[in-house]
Amino acid sequence: MMRQTTRFQWLAGLVLLLGVLLYLPGLPGPLLFDDKPALTVNPLVQIKGGVFDEWRVAALSSGSGPLRRPIAMLSFAANHAIAGDFSPLWLKAVNLGIHLAAAISLYFLCLTILDELAMGRDKQTRRLVALTAAAIWLLHPLNVSTVLYAVQRMAQLATLFVLAGLLLFMHYRRRWARAGASTGEVLAAALWLLLLTLGAALSKENGALLPWLCVVLEVCIFRGLWSGHPCRWLGRASWLALLLPVALVLVLLAVVPDFLVAGYAGREFTLEERLLTQARLLWHYLGWLVLPNINDMGFQHDDIVLSAGLFAPWTTLAALLAWVVTLVAAVALRRRFPLLLLAVLFFLVGHSMESSVWPLEMVYEHRNYLPGTMLCLVLAAAIVIPATSSKNVSVYYPIFGVLAVLGLLLFVRVQYWSDELALSRSNASRHPESSRSNYFYANALLRHYRRGEQRGLSDTERTESLLLSRHYFERMYQTNDRDVAALAMLYYLDSRYFTRLQEQVDWLAALDELLDNRRLQASDWNALAMLFEVFAAESDRTDEATALGLLDKLAKRYPESLDVLRYRYNYLSARGAEQMYLLALLQTGQERAPADPWFYQRLIYEYSLNADFHNLYRYAGLWLQNDSNRYHLHEIKRLFDAPSLPQADSP
Structure with a gap:
């Protein structure tokens, strides 16, 4: 027994070490996208740490979410205070540490669940299943875009708090299932759960799902068991609590639909299109988790086709029907295969905030960081438990085989994330229809051109980068001719570097026409800010009437916009008004x-x-x-x- 325990401890240590070694090359990688507004251009979080009130201000300095995510922002402030800047290496090293802590928490949660269900012939088998589940999650290549995307520490911390809360719930609930509990003990557990829910929600809002996920555990694991006997009213109450949030959202849609619909004014899709598309996307997420194909993964996924109706595309209806069948089957088989129902409900509830009615971006990989945990447990059980029945093959062979494949995929993906140009190139090649992937690659090439002299590039190499940059900006426009950023960047490049091409295409005229009916999104406003900076430059040849005409059009369409006032001030100030x-x-x-x-x-x-x-x-x-x-x-x-x-x- 002692020998088995020692072997297991060595195996667990090797898994953690492997995770560290595979992620190490990606730690110096680039800061991306939302890292800029949240960190690098946010002076309030860039503190030295010597003044107490600076910590308070830094904690509340995020513009993301209604709660400002103060716990995550405090961690970023601590990063800056200790390191002196926002070095990608130290930011992502902390993210990796959180990832390891979450994997350890997941191991103990899975072990507690398996012990309660008495799955596996002995304790050693259950420990091996739990370790395999945590290892699959730790080494899964899908999580690279969470761990190595600095600002997604918000999602990581929320996940860590949720896993701790679920582990606490399991600790208390297992005891209550056998011996009941006093009112004081129930209140104490509720207060601890409330505290952990606050910690999760103040890291990122979907951490508020912790109580609902506790209900999922109650429905799937305990089924109303109390003091050694089934408690019918508790079982019914748990099912009611599981369905209640869904009912509340349906009531909200029926009674005050404008509350949700109003948020879609700045989106190029409607509430109906989002809900229908999410039904398909959830199957995409499941596919990435179960059969991880890194060629399908990427930083941006705006190339996924929107669902305009049940048959547009037809896979929308198929996805919805498949979810109905999956739920019915999981409920029907809940006593025989409780982990199946747990994985399905945990996945859907975990996605309920970011993949439902709220007008968020359509798809991001990091949204699977928490919802995919219980699916890893099901996969681990499917690998380990049948293997323990085999007398001819060691149980470790299939485990090592799966982890070796995941480790190889993780290694390859981390290499891409270690370099901005490599990452953006891989995204553009794997997602050629994604306008954002083309934009990020073109922008990376443009920066490569500008920094060419510092990096010792030859004139030929710099010219090649510039030409490729324009090629991908034009491909971005061809992919989506309603993208403001493509038009703005093509105007910038042609006016500064390819002046003869200006005679062939009038990018400003195309932009002027687009502004008549385009619903401007955050990325569009950023592109317009850059465009007016170009207009303001002394070398720019655009006449003032053209620039002011675009500003007037924006002011007419968005009369209350503060951004338009900012653009106008910056432009006129630079022009000496x-x-x-x-x-x-x-x-x-x-x-x-x-x-x-x-x-x-x-x-x-x-x-x-x-x-x-x-x-x-x-x-x-x-x-x-x-x-x-x-x-x-x-x-x-x-x-x-x-x-x-x-x-x-x-x-």
Whole structure:
């Protein structure tokens, strides 16, 4: 027995070591996409750590989600305070540490579930199943886009809190199933679960699913068992609690549909299209988990066809029917194969927040980080338990075979994620119809061209990068001619590097026409910001009337948009417009958004230029007055400490 335990401990240690070694090459990889607004251009989270209030401000500095995700942001602030900057290596090293901790938590959760179900002939078999489940999840290549995507620490921390909460629930619930519990013990457990739910939700909002996932465990594992006897009312209550959130969403859709539909104003798809498409996407996710084909994986998946109806495409109806059959079969077989029902319900409930009615992006791989855990348990049980019955083949052979395949796939995928150019190239080659994949590759090539001299590239290599960049931007446009970023970047490249091509295609005219009916999304606004920076450059030949015409069109379509005011101010400021006009724009923005620091910063700057200290201090006072939570107190202090700010004469 001691020998088996020692062997098992060595095996567990080797699995963890393998996970570390396989992920190590990806730690210095690039910061991507949402890493920029959340971290690298967010001054509030870039703290030194010596002032207590900086930690409070950093915790609340995220614009993601209604809860601001303070626990995750605190961890990023700690990263910056300790390392001195947002080094990709240290950011992702912490992510890897969280991944290892989550895998260990998953092992203990799976072991507790298996012990309760008494699956496997002995304790050693159950430990081996639990370890295999945790190892599959730890080494699964699908999780690369969570672990090596710095900002997805939010999803990781939420998962870690949820796994801890489920483990706590199993600890208490197993005891209650045999000996019952006092009211005080139930309340104590409920308070601990509430605390862990808060920790999960304050890391990322889908952590609030912890109580619902506890209900899934109750339905699948305990089935109302209390004090050694089936409790009929508890069993019925657990099924009611399982279905209640679904019923509440249906009531919400029926009674106040505008509450949900309004959020789709900035999307190129409707609520109905999202729900129908998600039915298909959930099968995509399952496919990636069960049969991981890294050629299908990628950072962006905007090439997936939307479902416009049940038969458009026909796989929409097939997906919906398949889910109905799967659920019915899992419920019917729940006593014989309880892990099947557990995996199905856990997967669906785990996806219920990000893959349902809310107007989020359509698909991301990191959404499977938590929902896929119980599926790994089913896969592990299917591998290990039959193998223990074989007298001719060691149980370790199929385990090592599966982990070897996963390790190889993980190794290959991590290599891509270790380099921006390699990652974006692989995404573009595997997803040629994805406009975003083409954009990221083209942008990476453009940066490669600009930094070519520093990297010692020859003129030929730099020219090749520039030509390839334009090729992929044009392919992006051909893939989706309604993409604002493609038009903006093609205009930029042709006006700066390929001036003769400007005579062939008028990209600005195409953009002007597109702005008449395109629902602008976050990526579109970012592209427009870049475009107006190009317009503002001294070398740009676009006449002022064209630039102002685009701004006027945007202002007409989005009269309350603060971004349009920002673009106009930046453009006119760079072009040397009169200060009176610039101040009027900033004052309009301040009146529309009294708590927005952007307008106060520039108002204070503009008034400092002509030493108008009356208005300078007036707007500083308004900023403080409207910043009731004092998020920007230290920013205001730094602004007045800046040496570029003119100082008043001594009296």
